[in-house]
Amino acid sequence: MITNEQVFRGYYFQNITEAQLKTDMDGQCDKETSGIENTFCKKLIGDDSALLLSDLRANDTALKCCQDGKLCN
Numbered sequence: 313m314i315t316n317e318q319v320f321r322g323y324y325f326q327n328i329t330e331a332q333l334k335t336d337m338d339g340q341c342d343k344e345t346s347g348i349e350n351t352f353c354k355k356l357i358g359d360d361s362a363l364l365l366s367d368l369r370a371n372d373t374a375l376k377c378c379q380d381g382k383l384c385n
Contacts, residue, residue, distance in 0.1 A: 325368040333368075334361045356381065 325333075334357055341353035357364070360381045367377045378384040 325365065328365065328368075330361050330365050333365050334358060337361070337364075356383065 337357040338354050341350055341357065345353045363380055364377060367380055372380075375384070
């Protein structure tokens with residue numbers, strides 16, 4: 313069983329593949345966006361899924377993930 317502390321420390325993402333992350337994130341794009349925003353959301357995930365997974369595994373902050381993906385300053 314994975315504990316909350318393990319999830320917090322990025323443990324959960326050690327066993328997730330890039331394809332799994334992309335599938336899950338595409339689902340979140342579908343849930344949260346529509347139209348051109350949905351297309352843009354999925355493109356960003358597809359283009360940067362390896363970088364995002366690396367940041368998640370390193371337990372980087374949401375801000376660092378956002379900056380690495382060039383989505384914010």
